Amino acid sequence: EVQVLESGGGLVQPGGSLRLSCAASGFIFSSYAMNWVRQTPGKGLEWVSGISGDGDSTYYADSVKGRFTISRDNSKNTLYLQMNSLRVEDTAVYYCAKDPGDHPSWFDHWGQGTLVTVSS
């Protein structure tokens, strides 16, 4: 059974940093692109970042480019999102989402999400 489980969320002050992790199981992790998608009550669902199966290709939304870094450790079946220079508007539930193939497209499995709150 495919499972993805996020961790690392919490409360952080504006300008601070946080690293999210997503542990994957039930599939050959290195064969699939992975993504981060966030959700807020006001802005709905927003794709944040994606990475190819081998980690060589990365993609970012303009809203996080230069502040967030996506990476993966295929030996540990784990996806990461390093978030720096956090802003109040980054407050959201962050989901890890698996792709059906090696290049980000649609998202066929989602984790339960981890809440990130940016506030002073």
Add this chain to the structure above:
Amino acid sequence: DIVMTQSPDSLAVSLGERATIDCQSSQSVFYSSNNKNYLAWYQQKPGQPPKLLIYWASIRESGVPERFSGSGFGSDFTLTISGLQAEDVAVYYCQQYYSSWTFGQGTKVEIK
């Protein structure tokens, strides 16, 4: 970015009746080289992550009930729930993956 606009924002349908949700993209998401529309639909129930229903605009994900169907071409798409069940109460989102990845604002489906 391609903007996805869904209509209506919410709708109430009687059990067993049809629910129809429209999704319009600000530009075509049809790729002529492979004859595919780069459009997916998701269902999100309260307290749960989104669940994939449809991809390539009309292909039902494995395990999704046949009462869910997707249609459309280019910039105009529709999700139809034929014979609404109580467990279908949820928010539904469309998503394009033609250029970057963007979602519609969501449509809340309730029982009348």
